[in-house]
Amino acid sequence: xxxLVLYLIxxxxxxxxxxxxxxxxxxxxxxxxxxxxxxxxKKCDKSDGKSDGIVHVSKNEEINLQVTDVITRKIDALxxxxxxxxxxVGNNEKIRNLNYIEEVLRAFxxxxxxxxxxxxxxPELLSVFERSLHANIDSQSIAPYIxxxxxxxxxxxxxxxxxxxxxxxxxxxxxxKYAQANPDKILTNIKPYVNESFADSLVILACQKDPVQMYSxxxxxxxxxxxxxxxxxxxxxxxxxxxxxxxxxxxxxxFLDDILSGKQTIENIKKVVxxxxxxxxxxxxxxxxxxxxxxxxxxxxxxxxPIAMFGTNGLRDVLQRKAIQHFITPINELHEQNNLxxxxxxxxxxxxxxxxYVMVMGENDIYTSSYKHSFTRLIEKLGxxxxxxxxxxxxxxxxxxxxxxxxxxxxxLDTFLKLMPPKSSVTLMKAFVAKLDNADxxxxxxxxxxxxxxxxxxDLLRTILDNVTLNELASIDENNEKGIVIYGLLxxxxxxxxxxxxxxLTTEIGIPPIYSVDPKNxxxxxxxxxxxxxxxxxxxxxxxxxGFINSFSPKEWRIEKNEEWVTIKSLxxxxxxxxxxxxxDSDKNxxxxxxxxxxxxxxxxxxxxxxxxxxGHSYWLPGTIKRMPGDAKIIVLGSCGGYKNLNxxxxxxxxxxxxxxxxxxxxxxNRPILNYLNQTFLSGKTLQWKDMWASLTxxxxxxxxxxxxxxxxxxxxxxKNLGAIFxxxxxxxxxxx
Numbered sequence: 001x002x003x004l005v006l007y008l009i010x011x012x013x014x015x016x017x018x019x020x021x022x023x024x025x026x027x028x029x030x031x032x033x034x035x036x037x038x039x040x041x042k043k044c045d046k047s048d049g050k051s052d053g054i055v056h057v058s059k060n061e062e063i064n065l066q067v068t069d070v071i072t073r074k075i076d077a078l079x080x081x082x083x084x085x086x087x088x089v090g091n092n093e094k095i096r097n098l099n100y101i102e103e104v105l106r107a108f109x110x111x112x113x114x115x116x117x118x119x120x121x122x123p124e125l126l127s128v129f130e131r132s133l134h135a136n137i138d139s140q141s142i143a144p145y146i147x148x149x150x151x152x153x154x155x156x157x158x159x160x161x162x163x164x165x166x167x168x169x170x171x172x173x174x175x176x177k178y179a180q181a182n183p184d185k186i187l188t189n190i191k192p193y194v195n196e197s198f199a200d201s202l203v204i205l206a207c208q209k210d211p212v213q214m215y216s217x218x219x220x221x222x223x224x225x226x227x228x229x230x231x232x233x234x235x236x237x238x239x240x241x242x243x244x245x246x247x248x249x250x251x252x253x254x255f256l257d258d259i260l261s262g263k264q265t266i267e268n269i270k271k272v273v274x275x276x277x278x279x280x281x282x283x284x285x286x287x288x289x290x291x292x293x294x295x296x297x298x299x300x301x302x303x304x305x306p307i308a309m310f311g312t313n314g315l316r317d318v319l320q321r322k323a324i325q326h327f328i329t330p331i332n333e334l335h336e337q338n339n340l341x342x343x344x345x346x347x348x349x350x351x352x353x354x355x356x357y358v359m360v361m362g363e364n365d366i367y368t369s370s371y372k373h374s375f376t377r378l379i380e381k382l383g384x385x386x387x388x389x390x391x392x393x394x395x396x397x398x399x400x401x402x403x404x405x406x407x408x409x410x411x412x413l414d415t416f417l418k419l420m421p422p423k424s425s426v427t428l429m430k431a432f433v434a435k436l437d438n439a440d441x442x443x444x445x446x447x448x449x450x451x452x453x454x455x456x457x458x459d460l461l462r463t464i465l466d467n468v469t470l471n472e473l474a475s476i477d478e479n480n481e482k483g484i485v486i487y488g489l490l491x492x493x494x495x496x497x498x499x500x501x502x503x504x505l506t507t508e509i510g511i512p513p514i515y516s517v518d519p520k521n522x523x524x525x526x527x528x529x530x531x532x533x534x535x536x537x538x539x540x541x542x543x544x545x546x547g548f549i550n551s552f553s554p555k556e557w558r559i560e561k562n563e564e565w566v567t568i569k570s571l572x573x574x575x576x577x578x579x580x581x582x583x584x585d586s587d588k589n590x591x592x593x594x595x596x597x598x599x600x601x602x603x604x605x606x607x608x609x610x611x612x613x614x615x616g617h618s619y620w621l622p623g624t625i626k627r628m629p630g631d632a633k634i635i636v637l638g639s640c641g642g643y644k645n646l647n648x649x650x651x652x653x654x655x656x657x658x659x660x661x662x663x664x665x666x667x668x669x670n671r672p673i674l675n676y677l678n679q680t681f682l683s684g685k686t687l688q689w690k691d692m693w694a695s696l697t698x699x700x701x702x703x704x705x706x707x708x709x710x711x712x713x714x715x716x717x718x719x720k721n722l723g724a725i726f727x728x729x730x731x732x733x734x735x736x737x
Contacts, residue, residue, distance in 0.1 A: 024080035029091060033098040034079055040105035044071050047109055057112070057119035067122040071108075074126050075101060078133070087137050097133065100160050104129045107156040117152045125153050132157050132164075141166025143173060151177045172196060183209035187217045187225055194228045204234045211240055212253055212313040218244035235260060236307065248273060251285070254315035255292055256308035282326045283349050289319045290354050297398040323361035331370045344373050352381040353395055360399040363406060364618040364645070368714055371410050379419065389420035389428070397431075401444050404432050408451035414460065426463070433467045436490075437475065437483035442730060445486050446646070449722035452494055465494050489729045493722055509729045510736065512655045514719045517687040519574070521633050522610045528575040529681045532602070532609035534595060534624040536616040537586035544615055544667045545583045551671045556682075564594035565601075573682030577607070595627050602629070610634065612653075613674065621645050625652070632656055634687075636673065650727050657689070657718035666711050668703075672696060673715075693717045 026034055048056040055068045082088055082097045108125060111117030117125075128149050132142040143166035146154045154177065158170045175193055179186045179202045186206035193199055207214045218241045220226040230241050239260055243249045246266060251273040258264035272284035293315055296306040309315045330346040337343040347355055355378040359371065366374070379386050392400050407413040417425040436445040448464070455461050468490045475483030489509060496503040506513050522529045533548070535541045552559060552568055560567040568578040581598050584590035602609065613636040614624040621637065625648050628635075632653045637660040650656060659673065676696060680687045700712040718724070 024083045026083065027091075030083075030094060030098065033095055033102070037075065037079060037098065037102045037105065040102055040109065041071055041075060044105060044109050047112060055119075055122075057122070063120050067119060070122045070126045071105070074130075075105065078130065085137070097137070100129075100133060100136075103160045104156065107159070111152065111156065117156070121150065121153060124150070125156065128153055129157060129160075132161055135166075136161050136164050139165065141169065143169040146170040146173050151181060172198075176202070179205065184213065187213055190228070191224050194224045199228055200232055200234075203229055203232055203237060207234070207237045207240060208307060210311055211236070211256055211307060212250070212311065214240050215244050215249060215253070247275060250313050253313050254289060254308055254318045257296070257306045258292065260307075282322070286319075286322050286326060287350075287354060289315065289322060290357050293319055293357065294353070294395055294398065298396050301396065319357065320361040323358045324365050327358045328362040328366050328370065331374070332365070332367050335367055335369055340373060344377060347374060347377060350381075352378050352391055355381065356391065356395060356403065357399075359406065360402045363402060364621075368410060368710070371406065372412070375407070375410070375412050375415075379415075382419075386419050388416050389424040392428070400428070401432055401447050404428070405447035405451045408454045411454070411456070413451070413455060414457050417460070429460070429463050430467050433464060433471060433490075436471070436486050437480060442486075442647070442727060445490065445730075446723040446726055449490060449493065449726040452490075453497070453716070453720045453722040461494075465491065468494065485730065485733050489726060489733065493725055493729070505725070505729070510732050511725065511729050514657070514725060515689055517634060517657055517689075519681070519684055519686060522681070523574075524608055524610070526575070528577050528607075529611065530602075530607050530609045531576070531578040531611040531613065532598070532629065533578065533580035533613040533615060534620075534627065535581055535583040535591065536620045536623070537583045537591035538616070541583035541586075541591070541616055544670070545580070547667045547671060548580065548615070548674075551675060565598045570678075570682055574684045576678060576681045578678075579607070579609070592623065595623070599627055599629075611677070612636070615670065618645075625649055628652055634677070635659070636670075636677075637661070646724055647727060650724060650731070654728060654731060656724075658721050658724045659715065659718060660721060661711070661715045666708065668705070668708050669700070669712055669715065672699060689717050689719050 042051070044055055045051050045053065050056070053068070054064055055071050056064050057067050058064055078101050079098065082094055082101070088094050088097055104125065108117065108119070108122055112119040128145050132145050135142050135145065142157065142161050142164045146157060146166075149157070151174065154170070154174050158167065158174060161167065164170070172193065175189070176198055178189070183205045186202050186209075190199060190202060190206075193202075203214075214229065214237065217223075217225050218229045221230055221244075229237060232238065232241070236256075239256065243252060243256075243259075243266075246252065252259065252266060252269055255264050255269055259266065259269075269288070272281040272288055274280040296309050296315060299306055300309065306315070311317065327346045327350075331343060334343040341348075347358060350358065355374055359366065359374055359378070378391075379388075382388070382391060392403075404413060404416075407416050417428070420428070432451075433448050436448065439445075448468075452461065452464055455464070468487050472484065472487035472491055474480075475487055492503065492508050493505065495501045496505050496508070505511055519529070524530060535545050535548075549559065549566065549568075556570065556572055558569050558571055560569070563582075564584070565579055565581045568580070570576040579598060579602065581591065581594040584594050586592075601607075608631075609629045610632055611634045612624070612628055612632040614621060616624075622645065625645060628649070630652050633656060635649060635653065635656045635658045637658065646658070649658065661669075673696065676692055677687070680692070697712070700709055703709055703712075
């Protein structure tokens with residue numbers, strides 16, 4: 001009944017859409033101010049893409065009707081109120097209040113467009129606006145209404161009523177709301193409020209959120225914010241204030257909890273830190289990080305989150321950076337060294353637990369051969385009778401899902417599981433697929449999907465599938481919607497790998513085709529397939545760039561060069577245009593500048609790449625993602641990049657087909673891949689991934705180089721990139737609900 005009444009109201013008011021009608025008399029001198037309000041009403045109607053008298057802000061029709069009622073009838077009523085109210089005396093006062101109405105409409109529309117305001121809040125916005133308007137007319141403070149409003153509404157109203165007697169108090173209220181919602185931005189914005197009574201409590205909140213940021217501000221001891229920090233009596237803030245005066249303080253931050261509790265002292269840590277250069281013990285420092293990580297994780301499991309565990313320069317951030325810096329990079333750089341004692345020298349002093357953390361922290365950077373030799377040494381370090389379940393228990397099961405995923409991807413999971421009792425391996429794999437719906441993100445679920453695509457053992461595959469099915473049934477019994485979606489999708493995706501099940505994922509879970517790419521999805525309005533290739537200015541990039549350019553026959557392609565990029569255009573067949581930045585000196589940031597300038601050129605000339613190719617190590621991948629054009633349909637990665645990068649790519653290009661590799665891409669493999677793609681594009685035929693993979697597998701199987709044959713096995717075609725398929729399917733499912 002309520003929905004019907006609202007609909008009838010909207011029908012009545014939309015017969016003369018967004019007009020103030022005959023309910024009040026408008027003097028000539030104020031008609032233009034009413035017209036401006038009416039124009040804003042019309043713009044609000046058009047903001048959903050259609051001018052139809054209904055403001056569509058949601059899939060819920062009742063919400064749309066409520067918002068439309070607010071934007072039309074209630075705004076009209078406020079216009080008449082201003083004209084008829086005896087409290088608003090004189091032409092200027094009436095104009096001022098009419099301007100307030102126009103401003104709140106404009107703020108709603110622009111906030112909706114910029115996604116800074118949930119448009120469904122329109123009824124609440126107008127309700128609080130109306131009460132604030134009355135308070136302002138009566139020379140009363142608007143602060144009580146700001147106090148009870150959401151932050152985004154309060155921001156709008158304080159801007160509108162900037163002359164209100166409660167403006168200063170309202171600004172303080174808003175800052176407290178802002179600080180509570182954004183503790184990481186407190187110290188950047190607290191300067192105007194350092195002498196307020198609430199400043200000390202906000203400093204404590206900021207410190208708990210980001211102790212490293214607190215350290216930076218505490219260093220400037222004579223600034224207003226620095227003085228505020230140093231006057232605090234909170235133990236954590238005091239400790240950081242003292243630490244800010246300690247040389248190389250960032251080395252100590254991962255151990256902040258232990259320093260506060262007395263488990264560690266700065267003097268003891270200094271034995272491995274030295275002065276940052278002289279006396280720095282890289283192995284000893286990493287070993288201390290690992291010991292602390294194991295202790296902190298035990299606390300985390302008990303819902304006691306260590307202050308210094310997360311964030312920039314927190315324990316995990318530093319642990320990852322040091323694992324890559326001191327161990328993974330040296331091992332990777334010696335990948336051509338045949339003497340394994342020399343190649344693996346970096347991890348020789350480490351315990352099994354420490355090697356374990358090197359491996360899981362280096363997921364995105366470790367080469368296949370580096371991983372396999374590290375895995376071998378980890379097992380050797382466990383002794384003559386290695387028990388891998390004891391290893392996992394010794395690290396409190398920290399990162400065990402990541403470790404299993406990597407072991408599966410590098411074909412070592414079977415070995416790892418056989419080195420524990422059968423009951424332990426069954427329990428472990430059950431835990432591997434458990435509680436995937438509990439995490440804040442989809443990383444664990446993506447790891448399970450990626451692992452499944454790499455496992456060859458049929459019994460192990462059956463175990464994982466059975467556990468996924470059991471978790472789906474449990475989620476159904478518990479009416480756990482997130483669990484139903486996650487486990488249901490995983491089960492369907494896993495079953496689709498067996499042709500006998502005859503499962504079409506496009507039909508079953510509503511995702512675009514994963515086995516083929518229609519050329520019409522790649523071509524622009526001018527019939528061109530535009531490609532963009534990202535190169536980086538390290539030694540590998542410079543070497544691979546020359547091989548890339550030389551792979552294009554002058555009989556089929558025209559190459560145009562300038563100082564920052566090359567343009568390669570087809571001379572036969574369909575129009576294929578390729579743009580590749582030169583691998584200019586990365587130390588001088590020239591490769592980045594070339595990419596920026598190339599992107600500007602492409603944008604200016606309406607050239608939208610549908611194919612994106614990343615050539616370089618995984619640590620360059622975030623740069624490619626940052627510059628990547630939206631909605632590319634095929635993406636070829638020179639490295640896998642892990643869940644975070646994969647998720648970011650698919651947020652930009654939600655229907656992308658992604659080719660990736662578990663290690664750095666090799667020129668001898670990338671060139672045939674790109675040649676196959678280009679020949680298919682030139683022909684205008686549909687790209688069939690299975691046909692492409694079968695053809696290339698046949699080619700590489702006879703390659704005289706064992707390294708090339710091994711590396712090809714690390715490449716993952718789009719239809720087997722189960723992590724990407726799962727993310728696409730999950731996002732589609734959530735959008736449709």
